[in-house]
Amino acid sequence: MQTLKIVVTGPFSSGKTELIQSVSEIDVVSTDRKITREAERIKHQTTVAMDFGRITIDEDLILYLFGTPGQKRFDFMWEILSEGMLGFIVLVDSTRPETFREARRILDTFRSYSPVPYIVAANKQDLEDAWPPGDLRIVLRIEPDVKVVPCVALDKESVKNVLLELLYSILELMDEE
Amino acid sequence: MALKGRLEDFGITQLLNLINLARKTGTLYLQNTASDKSSYLCFREGKLIYATMEGMEDNLPVILQRNGVFTADQVRMIQSNMPGKPDRDIAQVLITSGRLQPQQVIESVRSHVLDVVYQVFSWYDGTFRFEPSKLTVKGKITTSIALENVIMEGSRRLKEWERLQDELPDLDVALKFAERPTTPLRDINLSVEEWRVISFINPRNTIRQIAQNNNMGELQIRKIVYSLIQAGVVEVVRPPRPVAAPGRGKAGEREAGGESAKMRRPDVKRGIVQRLIGRIREL
Structure with missing residues (x-):
């Protein structure tokens, strides 16, 4: 049995848990806790360890989706989670420009852990205040060869598209080599 | 959709920078908390065409007076x-009657717009809203100012040390020339000090x-x-990460995490990726 891993990262409250939940065949193993810090009271619960979702590909191949904890004080876990990943997705809440700088920091950190393919998913594109993916590409300084994909983490088809775009990026990289 | x-x-x-790179057309509305003032800046295809600020008269005769054209x-x-x-009508009458040169109008409006934009550079708190495609310039004389030099000059005027420190926290990184500069160097006005820095730019x-070499x-x-x-002239080159401590992953797999770090294919067969694609499509 072979297992593969894709990591979903991004700032606090960017929608990582929802994204994994949308496609996972098991209930996401999430260690959510009630939020106690005033500054982080954007949502009632937050992921303090990690989210863990699974997609069975066939009888001898399983894809795991790992969501990183979004809060800064848990970033010591990122490197451990990134070990052996196939690729990673940086999820950005397109409606919260105050998190863009943090998204860039996370992206740089993950790139330094492992130079595997990645894409940026511009979440909450269904909301009126969402910044368009093209603008996010500019403000996050994303290179032209990296995809910035529109996303709605609660919508299964949208999440499928994000995962597929990452896998297409991996195939494109294989074609180049 | 408003940003x-x-x-x-x-x-x-x-x-x-965003408006410039995305070549946006529209109006940027700003509200500053500290001064309790508002302002708006108008852009056409990424160029600054008009600006005004609460408490700063912006009718043409006053702008001309501020520029020393009229008493x-x-x-x-x-x-x-x-x-x-x-x-527009005032300018036309004054130019037709020979009391004003078109160049004086252009220079005065340009000077007014730059005055406003450099003032808002010092606004660090408040709100912004960009309304695409909306231009609040009816009856006004507009100009067309490339934002690269505005950004350069505005940045020169930045006084807040903390902010600069926040944006560029680490001085132990190197610089390289942007691979795809947004503006050709010849179109940017550099000061002597900036040229001195430019002359030392090298990833090493x-x-x-x-800074030490230039005192x-x-x-x-x-x-x-x-x-x-x-201004998009240079980019930061991040140094390679130090080798990780034992037990924290395979150090040999690491590469520089900077802008120039090349992505590497994961260690899986193409057929496996295609199986993943096939399954996810079916979900």
Whole structure:
């Protein structure tokens, strides 16, 4: 049995848990806790360890989706989670420009852990205040060869598209080599 | 769809940079908390065409007076002769009657617009809202100013050390020329100090070393490097990560995490990726 891993990262409250939940065949193993810090009271619960979702590909191949904890004080876990990943997705809440700088920091950190393919998913594109993916590409300084994909983490088809775009990026990289 | 947010999170420099790179057309509305003033800046295809600020008169005769073209008495006379006329009509009458040169209008409006935009550079708190395709310039005389030099000059005027430190926290990184500069170097006006920094740019020189070679303080080098980065002339090259401690992963697999780090294919067969694609499509 072979297992593969894709990591979903991004700032606090960017929608990582929802994204994994949308496609996972098991209930996401999430260690959510009630939020106690005033500054982080954007949502009632937050992921303090990690989210863990699974997609069975066939009888001898399983894809795991790992969501990183979004809060800064848990970033010591990122490197451990990134070990052996196939690729990673940086999820950005397109409606919260105050998190863009943090998204860039996370992206740089993950790139330094492992130079595997990645894409940026511009979440909450269904909301009126969402910044368009093209603008996010500019403000996050994303290179032209990296995809910035529109996303709605609660919508299964949208999440499928994000995962597929990452896998297409991996195939494109294989074609180049 | 309007872009909106807080200036504390997304500053003027970043906004202008976005508008410039995305070649946006529309109006940027700003509200500053500290001064309790508002302003708006209008852009056409990424160029600044008009700007005004609460408490700063922006009718043409006053703009011309501020630029030394007319005296206060002349302005009063013009305003009493042409009450309520739009700027375009006033300019046309004055130019036709030979009391004003078109070049004086262009220079004065340009000077006014730049005055406004450089003032808003010091707005670090408040809100912004960008309304695409909306231009609030009816009856006004517009100009067309490339934002690269505005960003450079505005950045030069940045006084807040903390902000610069926040944007460029590490001086032990090197710089390289942007692979795809947003503006050709010949179109950018560089100061002597900026040229001195430019002459040392090399992925082997850290920012700190460049400062030492030029006898520049940290504040000065931060200002210069920040303005060059914002103008898209140079990029930061991050040094390779140090080898990880034992037990924290395979150090040999690591590469530089900087802008130039090349992505590497994962260690899986193409057929496996295609199986993943096939399954996810079916979900």
